[in-house]
Amino acid sequence: DAKTTQPTSMDCAEGRAANLPCNHSTISGNEYVYWYRQIHSQGPQYIIHGLKNNETNEMASLIITEDRKSSTLILPHATLRDTAVYYCIVRANYGQNFVFGPGTRLSVLP
Amino acid sequence: DAGITQSPRHKVTETGTPVTLRCHQTENHRYMYWYRQDPGHGLRLIHYSYGVKDTDKGEVSDGYSVSRSKTEDFLLTLESATSSQTSVYFCAITTGMNTEAFFGQGTRLTVV
Numbered sequence: 001d002a003k004t005t006q007p008t009s010m011d012c013a014e015g016r017a018a019n020l021p022c023n024h025s026t027i028s029g030n031e032y033v034y035w036y037r038q039i040h041s042q043g044p045q046y047i048i049h050g051l052k053n054n055e056t057n058e059m060a061s062l063i064i065t066e067d068r069k070s071s072t073l074i075l076p077h078a079t080l081r082d083t084a085v086y087y088c089i090v091r092a093n094y095g096q097n098f099v100f101g102p103g104t105r106l107s108v109l110p
Numbered sequence: 111d112a113g114i115t116q117s118p119r120h121k122v123t124e125t126g127t128p129v130t131l132r133c134h135q136t137e138n139h140r141y142m143y144w145y146r147q148d149p150g151h152g153l154r155l156i157h158y159s160y161g162v163k164d165t166d167k168g169e170v171s172d173g174y175s176v177s178r179s180k181t182e183d184f185l186l187t188l189e190s191a192t193s194s195q196t197s198v199y200f201c202a203i204t205t206g207m208n209t210e211a212f213f214g215q216g217t218r219l220t221v222v
Contacts, residue, residue: 046211098143100152
């Protein structure tokens with residue numbers, strides 16, 4: 001079973017920041033938080049991951065709360081091409097399977 | 111795409127026939143995975159491999175077998191396809207134990 005809880009869907013205006021929340025209250029000390037997205041029927045695309053510090057890359061920022069029980073993925077300037085299903089996943093660091101829940105369907109509106 | 115190629119991309123087959131899907135990687139990574147994706151179920155792990163000839167079952171392994179005779183290829187076989195195995199199949203690789211996974215573009219399999 002997925003160890004995360006995400007809203008079913010969200011809307012965001014084009015050009016604005018999209019903030020996607022994720023709850024992972026049972027996360028263990030050795031588990032990382034990963035974010036993926038899936039555009040239409042393509043394969044899931046890796047976005048970012050982190051353990052406890054905030055992370056940023058060219059696609060997004062990941063903000064993890066101090067108690068690590070929740071996180072937020074931030075797409076700073078959403079475009080129409082960011083419309084996708086976004087998955088938050090927790091995974092330990094010894095080659096475990098990635099368990100995908102239903103994710104959040106983000107719709108970026110013009 | 112991290113050097114992952116799935117073949118075929120689309121296949122229609124008849125119930126009871128054997129089917130083999132291939133996942134090929136060019137990056138020499140150790141871990142490879144097969145998932146299926148169905149409406150209402152998200153992605154579910156079928157089998158995975160942690161090295162040549164080292165494989166293990168995932169949560170939905172019944173009716174599927176896998177083989178990995180060389181690092182770059184991970185084969186998924188449906189010995190006798192059933193309509194319930196109509197799905198989109200994704201292959202994934204990870205570069206190490208605590209790293210991200212990269213997914214192929216998927217194989218859409220229809221069993222009629």
